[in-house]
Amino acid sequence: MKCGSCHPGAGPAEFSRDKDPNDPTGQAYLPYYDESTGQFGYEVLGKSASDVYSEFDGDYTFLHPMFMKYMNAPWNATGVSQADCLICHMEGYSWFNRTVTLGAGPNLFMVTGYKAFQSAPAAGAGWATINMNAVVMMPGQLPYLNPQAASDFAIDYDLGINSGTLSYDDPNNPSYYVIPAEVIVKETPDQNCWNCHGTPDVRKYGRSWESDTDAHNARGVFCVNCHPAGEDAPDPKIQGHEKHDFAKGTSMIGSVRDDLDGTMFDCEDCHVKGAYPGAPDPATAHAQIPSFHFGKIACESCHIPYKEDSVITPTKEDPDLVIDMSFNGNQVIYPWSSFFDNDPVDPTAHDSSAPSSRWYPSLVLFKGKIAPAKPLLTIWWGEWNGKTDPDEIVVQPYPLWQVRLALQTDPTTGMPQNPVVQGALTNDSNALAADGSDPYEVNTTAEIAAYIYALKTATIQVTDGGPDGSGTTPITKTGLGSNPVLVKGCRIFYLADDGGTPDDPSDDTIASFESELAEPHNFSIHHNVQPSYRALGAGGCEDCHRVGSPFFERKMLICPWDENGNPVYESAYEEVGYSEGELEELTESVPEEESPSLGSSECFIATAAFGSPLEKHVKVLREFRERYLLTNPVGTLVVKAYYALSPPVARFIARHETLRAAVRLALYPVVGIAWASLYHPGATALVLFGIGAAAIVVVRRKRSVS
Amino acid sequence: MRGKNYLVAPVVLGIVLFFLAILGTSSARASHPAGDVTLRDLNGDPISIGSTTPYSPKQTCATSGCHDYGTITSGFHFNQGKDEIAENPPRDASKPWVLSPGMYGKW
Numbered sequence: 001m002k003c004g005s006c007h008p009g010a011g012p013a014e015f016s017r018d019k020d021p022n023d024p025t026g027q028a029y030l031p032y033y034d035e036s037t038g039q040f041g042y043e044v045l046g047k048s049a050s051d052v053y054s055e056f057d058g059d060y061t062f063l064h065p066m067f068m069k070y071m072n073a074p075w076n077a078t079g080v081s082q083a084d085c086l087i088c089h090m091e092g093y094s095w096f097n098r099t100v101t102l103g104a105g106p107n108l109f110m111v112t113g114y115k116a117f118q119s120a121p122a123a124g125a126g127w128a129t130i131n132m133n134a135v136v137m138m139p140g141q142l143p144y145l146n147p148q149a150a151s152d153f154a155i156d157y158d159l160g161i162n163s164g165t166l167s168y169d170d171p172n173n174p175s176y177y178v179i180p181a182e183v184i185v186k187e188t189p190d191q192n193c194w195n196c197h198g199t200p201d202v203r204k205y206g207r208s209w210e211s212d213t214d215a216h217n218a219r220g221v222f223c224v225n226c227h228p229a230g231e232d233a234p235d236p237k238i239q240g241h242e243k244h245d246f247a248k249g250t251s252m253i254g255s256v257r258d259d260l261d262g263t264m265f266d267c268e269d270c271h272v273k274g275a276y277p278g279a280p281d282p283a284t285a286h287a288q289i290p291s292f293h294f295g296k297i298a299c300e301s302c303h304i305p306y307k308e309d310s311v312i313t314p315t316k317e318d319p320d321l322v323i324d325m326s327f328n329g330n331q332v333i334y335p336w337s338s339f340f341d342n343d344p345v346d347p348t349a350h351d352s353s354a355p356s357s358r359w360y361p362s363l364v365l366f367k368g369k370i371a372p373a374k375p376l377l378t379i380w381w382g383e384w385n386g387k388t389d390p391d392e393i394v395v396q397p398y399p400l401w402q403v404r405l406a407l408q409t410d411p412t413t414g415m416p417q418n419p420v421v422q423g424a425l426t427n428d429s430n431a432l433a434a435d436g437s438d439p440y441e442v443n444t445t446a447e448i449a450a451y452i453y454a455l456k457t458a459t460i461q462v463t464d465g466g467p468d469g470s471g472t473t474p475i476t477k478t479g480l481g482s483n484p485v486l487v488k489g490c491r492i493f494y495l496a497d498d499g500g501t502p503d504d505p506s507d508d509t510i511a512s513f514e515s516e517l518a519e520p521h522n523f524s525i526h527h528n529v530q531p532s533y534r535a536l537g538a539g540g541c542e543d544c545h546r547v548g549s550p551f552f553e554r555k556m557l558i559c560p561w562d563e564n565g566n567p568v569y570e571s572a573y574e575e576v577g578y579s580e581g582e583l584e585e586l587t588e589s590v591p592e593e594e595s596p597s598l599g600s601s602e603c604f605i606a607t608a609a610f611g612s613p614l615e616k617h618v619k620v621l622r623e624f625r626e627r628y629l630l631t632n633p634v635g636t637l638v639v640k641a642y643y644a645l646s647p648p649v650a651r652f653i654a655r656h657e658t659l660r661a662a663v664r665l666a667l668y669p670v671v672g673i674a675w676a677s678l679y680h681p682g683a684t685a686l687v688l689f690g691i692g693a694a695a696i697v698v699v700r701r702k703r704s705v706s
Numbered sequence: 707m708r709g710k711n712y713l714v715a716p717v718v719l720g721i722v723l724f725f726l727a728i729l730g731t732s733s734a735r736a737s738h739p740a741g742d743v744t745l746r747d748l749n750g751d752p753i754s755i756g757s758t759t760p761y762s763p764k765q766t767c768a769t770s771g772c773h774d775y776g777t778i779t780s781g782f783h784f785n786q787g788k789d790e791i792a793e794n795p796p797r798d799a800s801k802p803w804v805l806s807p808g809m810y811g812k813w
Contacts, residue, residue, distance in 0.1 A: 003809075009763070010779035012788040012810045035748065082764040083779045118748070118760040127761075155758040157745070168755070169744060176752040177745045179766075184738035242774050244781035255807040257782050394800055517800060 069465030079114025103144020283611025287654030489559025
């Protein structure tokens, strides 16, 4: 039911996995519960609740930490969650009220959960009283209503009348409640998005959308301005469809709705092509930056140079960096600050001139450009199929509840009680967990060997608790698998040799190999865009091109702890493919700005005038240069002369808005001829010939007259 | 002096109208074009004054064919990958347990 806190209803919250046998089309799915008949969906199929959870291979289950029972999803206490339109279309919608209602209480959950599902939309809209004394707030859990509370919840539409979110059908003779038209907003307000996206996004990306440093937020840009839906969407895959999809970008993780990748407005759309009127033209600020930068570096790399806490939000916005599931079978989360202070080049150094919360995203290659990312490193146990070929390797993760049982993890202290594991563990971490503690980790050969032994041999026993905890059926399993491996820090660690004594892991040999499966999960960073004066490069080329460069030499975590318990870092230049020699060239001096090679994308004056090397007129001139000038000796000479003379002229033009406009006017005919030459060369030659001939005739006539 | 005083009122009025116009347009998140919407219960019946019956978003918004509930809820936010489940062949051969790209069926 807690899924519904953010899930807006419908789809898998309304219908089960089974098709409705009574549907003539054969396409409709069974609803979870039909209040009119009092039947659950599975009952229509002639099944019992036990039949349903026996169909699943471990999903929809968890191990109750106190009762040590294998709990099944309460299929016999579920209901239907309809699409809650106001979760997006009502300003001030209460995510909290919806969430605690779905947590249920005695008035909603006595028999089944269907009443909670039914009542949640009204609660979220603010049309219900909620006894706050009955709300239970537990760290790490969603708030819920205490089932033991005497009273906790009641629908009261007069609350909506008093707040103005409801009115009457006829003020003089009221019969029914109505939602006033102005309460239903077309565009989803930002806060409604963040009700659900706030927590996961901070964990994935850190602070994402506050007005104190995000340039777009500060200027009143809304989520839906960049992620439009319906008729506002620029892409025909979304535009005009009542199907409620939002335009999206292209993510590095890239698993969700790849078919809609690139349907939103990107930086170039708004700032160069004019999709968002009023978006500042970056031409002036970019005019002095050699344009090959724009072909190699994503806008975000410079415009999100760092991230840090917002002074507006009350909580620390320290993203997750490492999730270690190997130590005890729980998720031990290490935030970014566990491995980095606030200096980009030295993870242990503190920069007193910057906020303590500041952190510097990783830089990785994505779609041919250097782009910022927030990595997430995960450490876990799984069953390896013995293959190393990237196309064949499979490591199936073990369910964490089974890992905890095999390690005999103490639910209170979190310490593994398995004697083999306990004997091998040593505390040698340099990292701190989210709570500031310094837990153990699995890193030495002896520790890995002991864990693998435990996972292969442990007998786990648990009781099938059923959906209500009363079950007593014992479940026994010996060993989680035959080939357990540890996935950690870009490598997979496996048992290479058991030393001849299978029951003694102390003489085992552990080997490892690199695998993509063990690489960090990189989340694209697009929010928290800094204004131009804070971007990399605003302080000159030396922002990046210097020894100790926060761009090329910033550190990225590769492995949380090596065999000695020390974190392993890599510099950004290595990740994006530069050699040490190239790093020296890039950082020991500023590369000569005025010495681009022929064939580069430079077009200084046109770029200064039109604002971007990507602007369509500049592209035409560049294509003309490539086809007609650089293909003959005279043209090449002209280009060389242009490169030698034009950069200072371009810089001057870029600083004077009137001059830029004048140069644009002057260039339009040139661009026109260039375009015609490229796409209609025959006709252009004919026209030019005609003009030339006419000019000659005119000159001769003038001479003869004189 | 007297002539200048005559200008004060129109100038102030102009400034006020200007800001009213700005405020009026800047807060214009388009509201529901079809006007007020009657709350309806699970059976599609209007909810009477004083009732404590939960309203049904499906009946309230989709009744009388106002909105196409099925089309709307086929969007990603509602399905979370349920409509994209692929088991055979798996979406990712190296992660055969990942059935969908969304929260539903992904692990």
